[in-house]
Structures are given as structure tokens and as C-alpha cells.
Amino acid sequence: MGSSTTVRTDGGASTDALEKRVVVNPESGSGDHLDSVYRLANERGYTVCETDRAGHAVDLAHEAAAEGVDVLGACGGDGTLKEVIEGLVAAEALDDVRLGVLPAGTANIVATDLGIEEIEHGFAMLDEGAVRALDLGVADGEPFVKSCVAGLTADASAATTSDVKERFGPLAFVITGVQQAATFDPLDVAIEAVADGETWSWSGEALCVLVGNSRRFTNRIGQANVEDGLFDVTVIEEMPQSDRVTEAIAQQLLGRDTEHVDRLFARRLQIVGCDRSIDFSLDGEISTHDELDLQVRPGALSMAVGPEYDPDPTD
């Protein structure tokens, strides 16, 4: 199967003859999904491979590709999906595998963005739903689907407890971020972005740089356009403490542009830490870099989506 735009919708060829597998993280979310995953997988002709440690889904996805699996479910949260994609990238098998997320994590942000409601729905969409060619983000060779975040929110996302994540979902990161803002040391960064042949440069003190692939962070948080070949980039400048909560509320809840927030679209982006290395959160996984080069691989993922998925969400 290639990565053409809409590969198949309801009523297309049956998946019965295809090799189908699920990679499942038994520990993700509330950790009580394994029985139903085995039952559904059995009913639908999928083999199941369980992870037994962090990072294991990378190897299992790589093996699945090497063994000729055509349809692959990633069952867990955003971290498990990221690892599965990493395995497919390493196996150079993105073009050969139809991928689906079977949400069993805590926040399940990517599943929500793709309109996949829960595990059984994920199986149904993987077997019978539409498959779209979605952009993949790559940061210094490492793939990500949802976002790459530098600064305040990277700290916040590492510090956010699963209890808070469970209660507030995507807003948890913002809430924790605002709580931490008082003690946060801003980033001294230089950013260079390219879109449509034009270069945009910014340097100065920022609270955070938010690079969304399937996710946007400003003008109401939610799904970004994940088929436009562009990142949705937000730079939140250092600002007086008194403005922070007001601007967060204006951006997140009221969907307004504000003075200290810059937003642009880019297909390539370089972020350099000028006075120290920067912590980046790549789909929730933290790593430290002096500089990071981000690129979009347009339409690289063939992913099953649900009926609520919007190929072109408008502001």
C-alpha cells in the first residue's frame, strides 16, 4: 500500500487476507485493557505482541514490518504510538503498513485528534475506516506525530502527574505550565523557519516554543492540519508575570491573538539554545539538545482515522 491521500473508505476491499498485528503496552493508562485487546484482536484476526519494557514497541514494530505485517495497531497512549512509528521508520516500512491507534493511554491526544474514540472503535477504523496520508515530524532524525515543545511546557509536561492528565487532558500541560511560570528561567533562543521559500527568523527570550504537527496550542488548543506539509509553530515570548495568565486565557479559551505570542507555519525549523542546552519534549519524551532541526515529511504516515477527524480544521 502506498501513501496516497485517501487510501480506502467504508466498503473498500476486505482486510481479511492481510497480515494484521497489534503491539500493545499493557502498562499504559489504567492498565486494564489487555483482556479486551486479546478478545477483539482474536475476533478480527490480529496477532498480539505485548511490550515488556519502555522502548520495546520500537523493536516490535520493526519486527512486524520485517515479517510482512500489512496492518498494525498501536495500542497504548501517545508514547506507544511514537515508539511504533519509530520502529516503522527504522525499518523504512512506512509505505508498506497501514497504521492505527487503539487508545489505551492516559491522555490519548493523537487518538483524539484522529477521531478514534476507544480501543474497539480503533480496531473498526483500522479494518473498515478511512486511511489518510498524514504528515510526520522529524527532529534530528527522530519521528514525532503530535508535537515538539521546548521550554516551559516541556518542563510542565514532564512534571504533570497522570492524575492531572486524567482530569484535564490536553489542558493539563497548560495549567501546570502557568503554575510553574513564576519560577521558570526563560530560554534564550534563535529560531529560523522556512515556509514557501521564505525564511523567518526570531531571537530573544521565550517562555516556550511549541511546534505542532497534529496539534496546535494557540487560538484554542486542538487538532492542527496534519496534511498540509507544515508545522504550526507558536513562540511564547518572555512577558511580565501579570500578563501570563491573561494571555494564556485569551489564547486558549477565547482564541485571540495576543501581544507576546507569535504564530507561523513552517516546513522546516531550526531552534538553537543561545546560552544553554534546551529540554525538548518530543510527543512527551524529554531530551536535551544545543540545537534541533525539525522537518516535515509530508504524507508519510498511512493512518486510519475516525469520522470526526477533520483534514482541514479551520480557526
Ligand SMILES: Nc1ncnc2c1ncn2[C@@H]1O[C@H](COP(=O)(O)OP(=O)(O)OP(=O)(O)O)[C@@H](O)[C@H]1O
Ligand atoms: N511493559 C512496559 N512496562 C513499563 N513501561 C512500558 C511498557 N511498555 C511501554 N512502556 C512505556 O510506557 C510509557 C508510557 O506509555 P504511553 O505513552 O503509551 O501511555 P500513557 O503515558 O499512559 O498515555 P499518554 O501518553 O496518552 O498520556 C512509554 O514511554 C513506554 O515506553
